[in-house]
Amino acid sequence: MKNKINLFNPRHPRHPRAIKTMKQRINLLIAFSVVALIVLSTVQCYLVKTTYDYKVAQFHTEIKNEIAQISNNYSDIDSVLVAKKEALYKSLSENYLQGKNSKIDIKNSIVKNEFSALLTQKIQRKFERELPNLKIDFAIVLNKYILYKNSKKADTIFCEKPFISNKLYGNLASLNNAFLVRNYVGTTNGTFENQDYSLLTEDSMYVSVIDWEMIILRRMTFILILSLLSILTLITLFVIAIKALIKQKKVSDVKTDFINNITHELKTPLATLGISTKILEQKNIRENDENFNAIVNTISRQNNRLQNLIDQVMANSLAENEIELQKEKIETEDFLLSIVNDFKITFPKINLKTDFQTQKTILVLDKFHLTTAFLNVLENAVKYGSKTITIKTRIIENQFSISIEDDGIGIEKNKQSLLFDKFYRVQQGNLHNTKGLGLGLYYVDQIVKAHQGSVKVVSDLGKGTEFTILLKV
Structure with a gap:
């Protein structure tokens, strides 16, 4: 004997409880896919950001090395100007030792030196000549100015963090977007009142490469394209998968509706046939020709209706x-x-x-x-x-x-x-x-x-x- 399928069995896949469970599984799978896509996209963005930071650090290192070789000191740029600068420092120091200049006077005299504009032009031209592919702005700022005497402690005339207000040379208006290339320490020796003294100065060079972000992005073009393609591929696969799940869910719902509808359509003629069959079992109905023919006609009509339902399903299965x-x-x-x-x-x-x-x-x-x-x-x-x-x-x-x-x-x-x-x-x-x-x-x-x-x-x-x-x- 064949097993009967009970559409109202909770374990049957078309039962409402089973359908609800299937919908929950699909929704859970969609939620998991969304989370996985977000995680993978986040990881991809993190890798791109890490690569970007590495490229930035690499670029800064390259610029530092190249500029450091170009401007290791000022003597190869203009020895005359360098001599004038050292003479200025010596004069200011001796005037300070005589009490003629205060620390503020020394700072102002150094920052507002007369050869600042000329030295700035010479350094800028050298950058343009040695690094023609880069447009560079720079600033050299004074950090320290300290006098050492043999018989006394060091006298710190000037010592500050790098500020653009302490700029000696250059065309930068701010240090915010610049990076440090090198620190240059200079010493000047002299004799005052038969006592030797030493002057120690420290200045720092800061540079800013115009459109350096675009240079980094050009270097990362291949990586960015691959990352973008990877993310687009993930999103495309995700959309395709979600559409397939939604389509599968829709097909499942349609099949369920179809089974419910055809069950409803079949119940009426089957019920009528069952009742008609029981009526025919009654002897008084069989002996009455009119009633008998009416029941037979009913059975015939319901049989035709069942056949039409089957034919409709068969006919509509064709493309x-x-x-x-x-x-x-x-x-x-x-x-x-x-x-x-x-x-x-x-x-x-x-x-x-x-x-x-x-x-x-x-x-x-x-x-x-x-x-x-x-x-x-x-x-x-x-x-x-x-x-x-x-x-x-x-x-x-x-x-x-x-x-x-x-x-x-x-x-x-x-x-x-x-x-x-x-x-x-x-x-x-x-x-x-x-x-x-x-x-x-x-x-x-x-x-x-x-x-x-x-x-x-x-x-x-x-x-x-x-x-x-x-x-x-």
């Missing part, structure tokens, strides 16, 4: 390129009128109107499949609350246009693109009479495509829907 059409030349307006007349008999309470702006249009069509397709659209309009339906025909850009407009409840914008998906059914409105298999509009789309035509829908919620079918003339 448009697998449908075999039996085409023939027909007068399209008469063909549509025959469908309208049959529909009025089935639904006499529906106000079905026609507005044909074409006459005697001959098309090569499959009457059987297109009849079913048009009836599916009309019955769908009735299911969703339509009381008035208008069928219009016209010629649009060498195509025969058939529009079916209703005054039903309409369809939300975000659901219109799903209307022609297999097994999809609009859930809005919560109307009891909208039971079905979700195959009607899918079948319409497949049949129209098999005729090399197209179908589109325009709808506003609460204002009705218009389906437009275009066929080749």
Whole structure:
């Protein structure tokens, strides 16, 4: 004996509890993927930042070495100016020892020396000559000025942190964006009142390379491109994976809806067949021909209904390129009128109107499949609350246009693109009479495509829907 599948078993994959568990797993997987993407992107950005810092340090080292070789001292730039500077320092020192100058006077005299502009120009030209690919601004600032006498302690006339206000030479206006290249310590020896003394000075050179950030970025071009491609690849794979998960979840939901719908559709004829069979077991029914024939007719109708349900599922499992059409030349307006007349008999309470702006249009069509397709659209309009339906025909850009407009409840914008998906059914409105298999509009789309035509829908919620079918003339 075969095991029966209980759709209401909590362990069955289509049970609501199992569906909820599956949705939770998908949501958990999406959340984990988002976290993983963020972590990987963060790591990638950290690696790029580390590489950037390394390139900056490497660049600074290169600049320091090159500039240090160019300006190790000032004598190779202009020995005359260097001699003048040493003479100035010696004169200021001896005046200080005589008490003629204060410490403030010495500082001001050094900072405002007369050869500052000329030495700045000479150093700048040397940078331009030796480093033509770099645009460099610089500043040389005085840090220390200390006198040493044999018989006394060191006399610190000047000792400060590097400040731009203590600039001796250069064109930098600030040290904020500059970096230290080298410190230069100079000594001057002299004799005052038969006593030897020594002068120690220390100055620092700071440089700023114009657009050094762009130089670093150019050096990192390859790394940045690889990092960007890696991040884009991760994001692309993530989006593809999420779309696949969402699509899988949607397919699962659609299959669940389909099973629920077909179960509902099958229950009614099966229940009727079961009741009819039990009635036939009664002797008085079998002996009454009228009642017997009525029950037999009921069984026959329900059997046909079951067969139609099975045929509908089988027919709609085909793609448009697998449908075999039996085409023939027909007068399209008469063909549509025959469908309208049959529909009025089935639904006499529906106000079905026609507005044909074409006459005697001959098309090569499959009457059987297109009849079913048009009836599916009309019955769908009735299911969703339509009381008035208008069928219009016209010629649009060498195509025969058939529009079916209703005054039903309409369809939300975000659901219109799903209307022609297999097994999809609009859930809005919560109307009891909208039971079905979700195959009607899918079948319409497949049949129209098999005729090399197209179908589109325009709808506003609460204002009705218009389906437009275009066929080749």
